[in-house]
Amino acid sequence: MRYQLYYWPSIPGRGEFVRLALEHAGADYVDVARRPGGMATLERFLKDRSTKQPPFAPPFLKAGKLVIGQTANILLYLGARHGLAPGTEAGRLWIHQLQLTIADWLVEVHDTHHPISAGLYYEEQKREAKRRAADFVTQRLPKFLGYFEEVLRCNPARSGWLAGSSITYADLSLFQMAAGLRYAFPRAMAKRERRYPRVAALHERVAARPRIAAYLASKRRIAFNQDGIFRHYPELDRS
Amino acid sequence: MRYQLYYWPSIPGRGEFVRLALEHAGADYVDVARRPGGMATLERFLKDRSTKQPPFAPPFLKAGKLVIGQTANILLYLGARHGLAPGTEAGRLWIHQLQLTIADWLVEVHDTHHPISAGLYYEEQKREAKRRAADFVTQRLPKFLGYFEEVLRCNPARSGWLAGSSITYADLSLFQMAAGLRYAFPRAMAKRERRYPRVAALHERVAARPRIAAYLASKRRIAFNQDGIFRHYPELDRS
Numbered sequence: 001m002r003y004q005l006y007y008w009p010s011i012p013g014r015g016e017f018v019r020l021a022l023e024h025a026g027a028d029y030v031d032v033a034r035r036p037g038g039m040a041t042l043e044r045f046l047k048d049r050s051t052k053q054p055p056f057a058p059p060f061l062k063a064g065k066l067v068i069g070q071t072a073n074i075l076l077y078l079g080a081r082h083g084l085a086p087g088t089e090a091g092r093l094w095i096h097q098l099q100l101t102i103a104d105w106l107v108e109v110h111d112t113h114h115p116i117s118a119g120l121y122y123e124e125q126k127r128e129a130k131r132r133a134a135d136f137v138t139q140r141l142p143k144f145l146g147y148f149e150e151v152l153r154c155n156p157a158r159s160g161w162l163a164g165s166s167i168t169y170a171d172l173s174l175f176q177m178a179a180g181l182r183y184a185f186p187r188a189m190a191k192r193e194r195r196y197p198r199v200a201a202l203h204e205r206v207a208a209r210p211r212i213a214a215y216l217a218s219k220r221r222i223a224f225n226q227d228g229i230f231r232h233y234p235e236l237d238r239s
Numbered sequence: 240m241r242y243q244l245y246y247w248p249s250i251p252g253r254g255e256f257v258r259l260a261l262e263h264a265g266a267d268y269v270d271v272a273r274r275p276g277g278m279a280t281l282e283r284f285l286k287d288r289s290t291k292q293p294p295f296a297p298p299f300l301k302a303g304k305l306v307i308g309q310t311a312n313i314l315l316y317l318g319a320r321h322g323l324a325p326g327t328e329a330g331r332l333w334i335h336q337l338q339l340t341i342a343d344w345l346v347e348v349h350d351t352h353h354p355i356s357a358g359l360y361y362e363e364q365k366r367e368a369k370r371r372a373a374d375f376v377t378q379r380l381p382k383f384l385g386y387f388e389e390v391l392r393c394n395p396a397r398s399g400w401l402a403g404s405s406i407t408y409a410d411l412s413l414f415q416m417a418a419g420l421r422y423a424f425p426r427a428m429a430k431r432e433r434r435y436p437r438v439a440a441l442h443e444r445v446a447a448r449p450r451i452a453a454y455l456a457s458k459r460r461i462a463f464n465q466d467g468i469f470r471h472y473p474e475l476d477r478s
Contacts, residue, residue: 052393053333056340056386068332070339072311077332093307093316094292100309101295103339107346115354115367117374128354128367135356147295154291 003029004062006042011228012180014071014106015059020172021075023215025082031220033058072099075169084169094163098151098170102177105144109177109184110229112136112236122233133236137188141181145196148174152198160201167209174199175206180230187239242268243301245281250467251419253310253345254298259411260314262454264321270459272297311338314408323408333402337390337409341416344383348416348423349468351375351475361472372475376427380420384435387413391437399440406448413438414445419469426478 003022007015009031022029033042042058045051055069061077068074076096079085085092110118115132116125151162159165162174178199182189193200206212215221224230242261246254248270261268272281281297284290294308300316307313315335318324324331349357354371355364390401398404401413417438421428432439445451454460463469 052395053336054386054389054393055336056343066329066332068336070336073332073336073339076335090305093305093312096315097292097294097307097309097312100312100339100342104295104346107343111350111354115350116370117378119374119378125370128370131355131364131367135358139356139358147293150293154293156291 001028001064003027004032005029005059006032006045006062007059008042009033009039010222010225012176012222012224013059013229016176016222017071017102017169017173018059018061018074018078019220020176020212020215021078021082021084021169023220024167024172024209024211025078025084026211027078027082072096072103075099075173079169084167084172086164086166086168091163095168095170098148098162099173101144101147102170102173105140105177106229108136108140108144109180112184113231113233122231126235129233129236133233134238137185137236137238141185141188142192142195145192145199149196149198152202160198160205162202167206171202172206172212175203175212178203180224183224184230184232185237186232187237191239240267240303242266243271244268244298245271245284245301246298247281248272248278249461249464251415251461251463252298252468255415255461256310256341256408256412257298257300257313257317258459259415259451259454260317260321260323260408262459263406263411263448263450264317264323265450266317266321311335311342314338314412318408323406323411325403325405325407330402334407334409337387337401338412340383340386341409341412344379344416345468347375347379347383348419351423352470352472361470365474368472368475372472373477376424376475376477380424380427381431381434384431384438388435388437391441399437399444401441406445410441410445411451414442414451417442419463422463423469423471424476425471426476430478 005015005018007013032038053067055067059071059074060067060069061074068077085095112133113122113129114125115128122129155163157165161167162170207216244254244257246252271277292306294306298310298313299306299308300313307316324334351372352361352368353364354367361368394402396404400406401409446455
């Protein structure tokens, strides 16, 4: 089956968490909106009032007749099919729990530069962004990094992965968080990341997985940029 | 099996979405932190460094040996066991997708009064809260309400529920959203809610379900209050 991923074509955003899973799985997929005419296809779908199960927003994944929305939900589906989640129910719930915590974290990253409204420009909420980003860097970033460091430490398999002895979609997502945070907050991360050696090591290990390494070196990987969720504004990045 | 729900004892918060599912299912559960000495039990669990799969934050549910965190993840688990989700994989993914959209919405409700930091008092971020709440009421509230109205309209079963012909955990959660929004933003909701008759009707139908009606009339139901996610600050509520 050829999957069809629908997501904005110019940012890594939430779509990237899905792309990483598809790429690691070696799955056959089309990144719809990055093809010629693809944005029109995406927008047509979003406006189609005959859709029986409309997604709230991209990303969504077409898998045969299924249309699956919400990043973590897409990964729940893909994880079970492509060996990117444990085989037991308890294991699947645990990985999904971690993914949902990453989703919460990602919202907080977004809101560092858009604390008032996603419908306004950064410059229109810059003062508020400075306050929110200061709180994020000093309070929330250590809390989330510390949490995942602890999860890695607690894994009885001592594999360096979040659960059990194999990589899961949550590991791929944690890689993306670390990468994005280094882009957005280089000073803060340079100062703090050494306290979370397991998270940093996981980032390196994911980047070295053959299919992920090939993907990262390809044109399919969209670089972090100033339209995305992870943005680098020097004035928001404190050490 | 007797479930153990761990959540803060004095607010409806995220725990309420789990309580509604447990109550509708007639499940046997203990609301741990609301028992004598329960807060100490909750805090002891959060500080326990020997926990192999630590939750990031309450709520979490103990179900036998399982400890399940993240509200939507708990509902994914309960839904499959208590007839609160469709029997097909496609149906389960759809309901979970809706639940995750409700989770996103709930974060935005919280951030109307805490747009800068959950670690600061409302009064310390009141100016920013006014800006964020204005955007929420005029832009986001209609978008989310309109989305769920559309989902109810699109359900081929025309049952008045979000999917198929039976109530699911997402219906219970949408009820809680409508109830909370009426508490927090009475003026805004009075003006706008009539445009979303299916959402309003769902609220009434859920409230009338026998077990939910009994629950809402009981002391187990925690009233909305000014420490919770849904808070009523008149200055944030515009019509």
